[in-house]
């Protein structure tokens with residue numbers, strides 16, 4: 001075995017390594033593309049079947065092996081039919097040259113529109129003292145928090161956000177989750193921060209917003225029901241008393257593809273950090 005490996009390595013050319021790397025990148029990108037879709041469960045099933053096939057082959061279990069091989073063939077043929085929508089989406093992205101970089105999938109133009117809608121909604125809710133909690137997913141996936149709410153998959157609009165947070169309506173409690181320019185879910189339960197040094201003026205809505213940002217790179221916008229104050233949380237810190245322009249500027253800084261994700265704090269020295 002070791003000798004075979006040595007022989008294999010000695011015949012390897014640079015181009016073979018490049019070949020392997022390219023395949024690895026393609027497989028990783030494919031996984032990235034489908035990882036939050038139902039295709040993932042099927043992929044896992046295929047991997048398990050593949051492992052069983054190898055083991056049964058190795059153990060010379062002919063009938064089991066025959067059965068597994070046949071079911072693999074059927075599954076592989078069924079794949080493009082069952083997952084036609086996902087494949088179409090992937091091919092469209094490929095056609096637009098947006099396959100390689102995940103961040104580039106998110107279109108800045110659409111994101112600017114999303115930011116404007118969120119800002120308008122926050123300004124309106126702030127005026128009317130309607131509490132809101134809006135989490136923007138970035139590189140770290142927030143699927144587990146999305147699962148605690150109600151799935152929506154809707155276009156982001158001022159009207160939709162305003163409607164979601166109207167008190168005493170079914171979705172108003174909890175957070176809205178925005179992923180790649182879509183409202184993925186509402187009524188999501190976020191983890192509360194355990195930070196004891198926070199101002200006692202900050203209740204559970206603000207603590208939930210801060211708590212989420214302690215665990216990853218999400219950005220959370222909070223509107224206080226009590227005071228109407230607009231805040232945002234990032235990296236476990238909360239920055240309070242923003243007006244619409246501050247909020248827009250900050251969201252663009254963090255969320256637009258072309259920008260460095262770190263906030264240029266100098267521009268926001270007038271905000272209070274709690």
Ligand SMILES: Nc1ncnc2c1ncn2[C@@H]1O[C@H](COP(=O)(O)OP(=O)(O)OP(=O)(O)O)[C@@H](O)[C@H]1O
Nearest residue numbers: 131173174189190202203204205206208224225226
């Ligand atoms: N873990 C959580 N995840 C998501 N949302 C939560 C969570 N805990 C509380 N909330 C939201 O916060 C609301 C309660 O807000 P609370 O008044 O306690 O907080 P607050 O920070 O003082 O906010 P406000 O200034 O708006 O009153 C709940 O009705 C719910 O919508």
